[in-house]
Amino acid sequence: MTAPIRLLIHGASGRMGQALLRLCNESGNCQVVAAVTRKSPPQRVVDGVPFFAASELSGVPAFDVAIDFSLPEGFDPVLALCVARRAALVSGTTGLSEAQRGELASAASVIPVLWASNFSLGVAVLNELVERAAVALKGWDVDVVEAHHAQKKDAPSGTALTLGEAAAAAGAHVSYASLRAGDIIGEHTVQFSGPGERIELVHRAGSRDIFARGALHAASRIAGKPPAAYRVRDLLD
Template sequence: MGGALLSLIEDDARFALAGALVSADSRRVGAPAGHHAGLRYDCDWAAVGPLDVVIDFSAPAALPALIEQCLARHAALVTGTTGFDATQEAWLAAAAAHIPVLQAANFSLGIAVLIRLVREAAAALHAWDLEILEAHHARKHDAPSGTALALGAAAAAARGTSLEAAAVYARQGQTGPRGPGSIGFAVIRGGDVVGEHSVQLFAAGERLELVHRATDRLIFARGALEAAYWLAGKPAGRYTLDALLAARAG
């Protein structure tokens, strides 16, 4: 994602790159950061110049330093990192009292629209069985994906419940019949799949499928850049891609 962002920023006059950070053990440390005026990948925030917004696609362990630096620099934060625990989510919420924060599990604008459609379908077809299937490349660490969880959370909220109460993450052995109101998840990992998400709703005699397939990682970088441009300069608070879409729609 870092490389995709750098390639797009090179040709986007809205942005000037202040720095490109990676972990201290990354093989990229010291390598050129694209073709950006001699900038190189670094692992030290001291190498980063003045900035308005930070785009983060890293790991949960990087969050404390990330928040500390954004607060110190009064910079907006756009983060696509997934796998945060409850404590880390609380840190993000606390940071949003001082800076604008936009957090999304997936920065595809198509996925943002899919979440809207899932919310509407889950509410309208309240009694239908609902299942979420996701597929990603073999190197992905977390399962289900953050996007699948976001889809499930949207569906659960639309039905007046929570994902914690409704989710079924595994089925094996003599499970008995499907529980009414549950939201099932199925996970596929293999090859170089960029990302596929299918939300399926079932009733007697019919099925509705809402599907998004990503074939190019650049879509996530493009969405993150749109979010960063829109978020910079906003008042402190929590923001969503849904709010960005609403602003675009006027």
């Protein structure tokens, strides 16, 4: 029997961190050896998981992969720790600066790293389909339409921009439209319009757990990989 992947969850008090802790506990294929929060945790051990404050990051036990869903100010320390420990990093922290992205690219020569705006496995497949369609349908209009809950501030979403970049890489001109309403978790439609016909590629998220499941899937696949910058789609198999 393969030993469970040892995980460090960085940003454990956030929505994604809490989902990761719950789903890892349910799966049995991973073991959280450290949960790191920005402030000192009210309890040192919760359901068998040791908690650490961000200021105590250097003292966490050995781990195979760090999953980071924190804030930009917390990103540099966890990346440095992964490089020092030669452990993989899977991150979905948004708002990184150009300097931080440069550090992440440099770290990929030493450890396996993965940064993604969306960890849904379905979105990873959608991205590949968009690339293929854009190559085949030269000259067609491409529109990316996305909908999210009313509290989401950025528009277009990071996922919409990633999908648009996939089409633009094949030479397509991409337009965006955004909707913010109710409690929509996330919907993305990429529409290709040509003379007399139209293709729509659609992904709808029914639960936020899909993003945590995707991050756990990526962590299980990236552990032990050679140093490089990976994408979610690279780790689907």
